[in-house]
Amino acid sequence: MKAADLEKARLINNARQQNAAMRTRLAGGEVLTLRIGESNGLSAIVLTPAYEARIRADLIAAFDLRIGENDAALAAMGVEP
Numbered sequence: 001m002k003a004a005d006l007e008k009a010r011l012i013n014n015a016r017q018q019n020a021a022m023r024t025r026l027a028g029g030e031v032l033t034l035r036i037g038e039s040n041g042l043s044a045i046v047l048t049p050a051y052e053a054r055i056r057a058d059l060i061a062a063f064d065l066r067i068g069e070n071d072a073a074l075a076a077m078g079v080e081p
Helices: 005-027 049-076
Strands: 032-037 044-045
Touching: 005 049
Parallel strands: none
Antiparallel strands: 032 044
């Protein structure tokens, strides 16, 4: 494997680890907040429990998709995740 390929695999693996960590946090029920603005103009948007659950489920599904894409990219390079 070329040095450039090793670096690419390392970056993909790092992204996979980050995606998996975020998915685990969401699936574990960690507090989910929606905020708008910057610095001193930052405001939190209060979500109903049902809406938060839908957002959480959508985010978990999105991270599952990203992890699958990471795994496929690594497999195409001959690297096991």
